[in-house]
Amino acid sequence: MKKFKAFAVITILALAFCLPASAAELRLAQVADVSSLDTQKVSDVYSANVIRQIYSNLVQVDENMEIVPDLAEGWDNPDDVTWVFHLRKGVKFHNGEPFTAADVKYTFERLLDPKTASPGATHLKEVESMEAVDDHTLKIVTKRPFAPMLMSLTRYETAILNQKAVEAAGADYGSKAAVGTGPFKFESWSRGDKVVLVRNDEYFGGPAGVEKLVYRGIPEDATRLVELESGGIDLIPGNFPYQEFANIEKDDRYETYRVPAMSTLYMGLNTEVKPFGDVRVRKAMNYAVDKQAIIDAVYFGLGAPARGPLSPVIWGFDPERKPSYPYDPNKARELLKEAGFADGFDMTIYSDNRTERRSAAELIQAYLAEVGIRAQIELMEWSALLSTSAKGIGGAFMLGWTGTGDADGGLTPVYHSANIGSSNRFRYKSETIDALIEKGMATLDLDARRKVYAEAQEACNEECPLVFMISQELVGASSKKVQGFKLYPNMISPVHKVTLSN
Amino acid sequence: MLRYFIKRLMFLVPVLLGVSVLIFSIVHLAPGDPAEVMLGPSATQEEISNLREQLGLTKPLYVQYGIFLTNTLKGDLGRSIKSNAPVVEEILDRFPATLTLAVLGMIFAIVVGLPLGILAALRQNTWVDALCSFFALVGFSIPNFWVGLMLMLLLSIYIPILPSSGFDSWRNFIMPTIVLGIQTMAVIARMTRSSMLEVIRQDYVRTARAKGISDRLVLVRHILGNVMIPVVTIAGLYFGNMLGGVVITETIFSIPGLGRLIVDAIRAQDYPVVQGGVLFFALCVGIVNLMVDLLYAALDPRIKAQYRAAR
Numbered sequence: 001m002k003k004f005k006a007f008a009v010i011t012i013l014a015l016a017f018c019l020p021a022s023a024a025e026l027r028l029a030q031v032a033d034v035s036s037l038d039t040q041k042v043s044d045v046y047s048a049n050v051i052r053q054i055y056s057n058l059v060q061v062d063e064n065m066e067i068v069p070d071l072a073e074g075w076d077n078p079d080d081v082t083w084v085f086h087l088r089k090g091v092k093f094h095n096g097e098p099f100t101a102a103d104v105k106y107t108f109e110r111l112l113d114p115k116t117a118s119p120g121a122t123h124l125k126e127v128e129s130m131e132a133v134d135d136h137t138l139k140i141v142t143k144r145p146f147a148p149m150l151m152s153l154t155r156y157e158t159a160i161l162n163q164k165a166v167e168a169a170g171a172d173y174g175s176k177a178a179v180g181t182g183p184f185k186f187e188s189w190s191r192g193d194k195v196v197l198v199r200n201d202e203y204f205g206g207p208a209g210v211e212k213l214v215y216r217g218i219p220e221d222a223t224r225l226v227e228l229e230s231g232g233i234d235l236i237p238g239n240f241p242y243q244e245f246a247n248i249e250k251d252d253r254y255e256t257y258r259v260p261a262m263s264t265l266y267m268g269l270n271t272e273v274k275p276f277g278d279v280r281v282r283k284a285m286n287y288a289v290d291k292q293a294i295i296d297a298v299y300f301g302l303g304a305p306a307r308g309p310l311s312p313v314i315w316g317f318d319p320e321r322k323p324s325y326p327y328d329p330n331k332a333r334e335l336l337k338e339a340g341f342a343d344g345f346d347m348t349i350y351s352d353n354r355t356e357r358r359s360a361a362e363l364i365q366a367y368l369a370e371v372g373i374r375a376q377i378e379l380m381e382w383s384a385l386l387s388t389s390a391k392g393i394g395g396a397f398m399l400g401w402t403g404t405g406d407a408d409g410g411l412t413p414v415y416h417s418a419n420i421g422s423s424n425r426f427r428y429k430s431e432t433i434d435a436l437i438e439k440g441m442a443t444l445d446l447d448a449r450r451k452v453y454a455e456a457q458e459a460c461n462e463e464c465p466l467v468f469m470i471s472q473e474l475v476g477a478s479s480k481k482v483q484g485f486k487l488y489p490n491m492i493s494p495v496h497k498v499t500l501s502n
Numbered sequence: 503m504l505r506y507f508i509k510r511l512m513f514l515v516p517v518l519l520g521v522s523v524l525i526f527s528i529v530h531l532a533p534g535d536p537a538e539v540m541l542g543p544s545a546t547q548e549e550i551s552n553l554r555e556q557l558g559l560t561k562p563l564y565v566q567y568g569i570f571l572t573n574t575l576k577g578d579l580g581r582s583i584k585s586n587a588p589v590v591e592e593i594l595d596r597f598p599a600t601l602t603l604a605v606l607g608m609i610f611a612i613v614v615g616l617p618l619g620i621l622a623a624l625r626q627n628t629w630v631d632a633l634c635s636f637f638a639l640v641g642f643s644i645p646n647f648w649v650g651l652m653l654m655l656l657l658s659i660y661i662p663i664l665p666s667s668g669f670d671s672w673r674n675f676i677m678p679t680i681v682l683g684i685q686t687m688a689v690i691a692r693m694t695r696s697s698m699l700e701v702i703r704q705d706y707v708r709t710a711r712a713k714g715i716s717d718r719l720v721l722v723r724h725i726l727g728n729v730m731i732p733v734v735t736i737a738g739l740y741f742g743n744m745l746g747g748v749v750i751t752e753t754i755f756s757i758p759g760l761g762r763l764i765v766d767a768i769r770a771q772d773y774p775v776v777q778g779g780v781l782f783f784a785l786c787v788g789i790v791n792l793m794v795d796l797l798y799a800a801l802d803p804r805i806k807a808q809y810r811a812a813r
Contacts (some may be wrong), residue, residue, distance in 0.1 A: 017550075032766070033758070035584045035585045035770075036584075036585045036586055036587075038586065041586050043540055043541065043542055043584075053573070066600055110754055114552060114556075117552065117553050117556040118542050119541045119542070119545075119553075121549070122546070122549060130563070137636055171581075171586065174519065174585075175585065175586075175587050190595075190758065190761070191585075191587075191596065191758060192594045192595075192596055192758025192762060192763060193668070193669050193756070193757075193758035194668075198559070200694055216667075216668065216756065217756065218756040219753055219756065219762070220754050220756070222651055222654075222655070222754075223667050223754055223756055224665060226654050226658055226659060226666040226667075227666050227667055228661055229658075229664055230658040230665070230666055231662075231663055232658075232666055232667065232668065244583075256809065363734065365789075381531070381532070381534055382531055382534070382769075383534025383535065383536075383539045383771050384533035384534040385627075386538050386539070386542075387533070387534055387535065387538050390538075390547075413546075419546060421547050422545060422546045422547045422550070422778075423546065424546065450645065480644070
């Protein structure tokens with residue numbers, strides 16, 4: 001009897017522990033757990049999402065990807081290479097330390113220090129010098145006029161750290177401690193499982209709508225769905241499985257979110273491989289593929305044919321642009337004939353193993369066959385695809401591009417000839433494109449800059465060292481009790497305005 | 503006995519050394535490298551070579567192996583490239599979940615499999631036998647990720663009594679335990695049945711019966727002990743298997759175990775974690791095998807006698 005009583009007590013206690021969480025707790029599921037909360041040590045969007053809730057940046061993007069003030073209330077450019085940021089006063093870090101210009105300087109110096117070996121150092125590589133003019137003024141001088149500066153400062157890699165907190169934690173910074181000025185404070189991280197954050201009541205943007213955030217990493221699509229359905233989680237912010245989205249959109253137990261993604265999918269062509277050096281061949285291939293059919297078949301209709309090299313949500317995208325090359329197999333055949341390939345040619349498409357990429361490659365293969373091009377598909381490990389294509393791959397390759405949110409980040413790495421051998425995987429050099437990209441980078445006036453990028457996009461579209469494919473869509477879903485969530489195109493969505501209703 | 507134990511323990515050293523060479527070469531000879539994965543498609547050549555330098559990947563392979571081996575002997579498996587945390591810490595963080603799962607899975611396999619096998623053997627060629635055999639066959643044949651998803655559908659959605667994933671309470675372990683244990687359960691049931699059938703026909707069992715001992719006592723005293731020997735062998739072998747196969751279960755149910763750690767590390771080309779994790783797994787399997795051998799001695803006086811004779 002005694003034993004039974006003990007058992008009963010334990011059972012009841014255990015049951016009590018697993019009762020549904022209180023209403024003030026928002027539980028989110030991502031595909032993976034964070035890898036670290038040290039902003040300068042990570043390069044994955046799952047960590048970035050949690051970092052977004054803990055830290056603040058000098059400036060941020062809103063849901064339309066427009067720059068808005070964050071820790072910097074304002075900024076001005078005394079000349080083309082100087083940026084003066086006026087910082088918010090009275091802001092405190094989670095550890096109680098006041099926020100000053102010295103913290104910003106420390107953060108950026110740490111990011112640029114080769115010892116940090118940060119994957120994000122590239123965002124500040126144009127910085128020549130920094131100076132904390134006073135506690136609330138920071139001056140940054142760049143090596144040359146660098147218009148993408150503000151977008152770089154919205155990146156999670158440039159989120160502002162506190163020197164004392166970083167140094168106190170040493171090598172444990174990011175796993176046992178993470179201190180920012182954001183709406184949520186780091187509470188705990190059980191590795192591979194979840195991160196727990198609690199509300200920072202002193203947040204300068206006003207206290208968040210929920211008391212607690214739990215970010216879980218659930219790699220299996222099916223499990224993530226079951227968890228949402230059974231109430232184990234409240235919100236899947238992006239990365240919702242495409243094939244299930246149509247069903248859940250119809251289901252009125254859920255709220256769904258759709259937004260154009262920053263990323264575009266394309267099939268790159270190594271222009272050093274014959275016959276991809278011939279622009280007529282490249283255009284023919286662009287005309288030969290029915291992008292909408294691939295979107296419908298592979299991406300369940302979630303996406304749109306690409307309108308040039310940039311996604312419509314990237315700053316600098318030219319809204320006048322039409323879908324790049326409409327499906328027109330006859331025109332493709334004509335162009336091939338003109339180029340001397342009336343009987344087509346043999347080529348290879350390289351792709352990694354992901355089902356969607358592979359299926360897209362298979363459909364492209366079928367469309368190319370229609371116009372006489374005989375493509376075979378070769379699958380590679382993701383990292384092998386990255387390194388081989390950087391060095392020059394033996395044909396075409398399936399790849400996506402996300403960039404930084406600014407036209408510069410969408411064009412320079414991929415199209416500028418200085419990046420042949422690394423991120424310019426087309427190994428394509430065009431003086432027109434190079435010049436336009438450089439001009440865009442150096443033009444600080446926003447209207448003039450937009451115009452330069454409109455030209456650059458048209459040039460990339462005309463010279464097409466790739467087959468333009470798809471502007472993807474991001475999808476997310478939540479239970480009905482989640483209110484006020486906005487899915488951001490960069491897949492990093494702040495949740496401090498989210499509330500829970502009963 | 504102690505000498506035998508120490509001798510067997512020494513055998514683990516060359517095994518682990520072999521595993522370390524193997525895993526080190528596989529990891530380093532596979533295409534791609536961690537610097538590229540970490541920096542992503544936008545990285546410049548310069549950034550990649552800087553990071554490679556930082557990670558010590560530019561040294562010749564045998565030098566890298568030497569460093570790896572000396573550090574490992576000192577108990578230092580390096581730091582994860584992805585999270586920057588010490589690998590030892592990551593492994594010890596994750597191992598309890600995996601071990602708990604494997605032990606629970608094994609308990610489930612034995613507690614269900616053994617009676618099923620015994621029952622089938624005692625009622626040989628009746629419908630009970632057929633049912634038990636069918637159950638075992640099904641348990642062995644269906645892929646466990648499917649079992650996992652079906653259980654989840656049934657017990658988390660249709661009859662919502664269990665959480666579908668996570669790692670917060672004992673209730674999280676019920677479904678994963680079944681999924682992980684079901685195959686071993688089936689093997690144990692089959693093994694017990696055939697082993698029982700053999701033992702039942704032995705002379706000493708007939709003698710015991712002839713002496714008028716009750717059926718139950720014959721079963722407990724004379725049959726079970728002998729049946730256990732092959733069952734323990736199978737259980738031991740499958741325990742190693744379970745540790746390896748735990749990846750699928752951990753992934754379906756989002757349990758932060760060692761299997762998932764290693765799979766994630768393989769994807770990210772996180773060399774130190776892959777090497778450390780695999781080495782640790784090898785050590786575990788080695789120890790389990792050793793323990794099984796020792797268990798034999800406890801179960802079978804004939805083997806114990808051999809050790810004595812050897813002395």
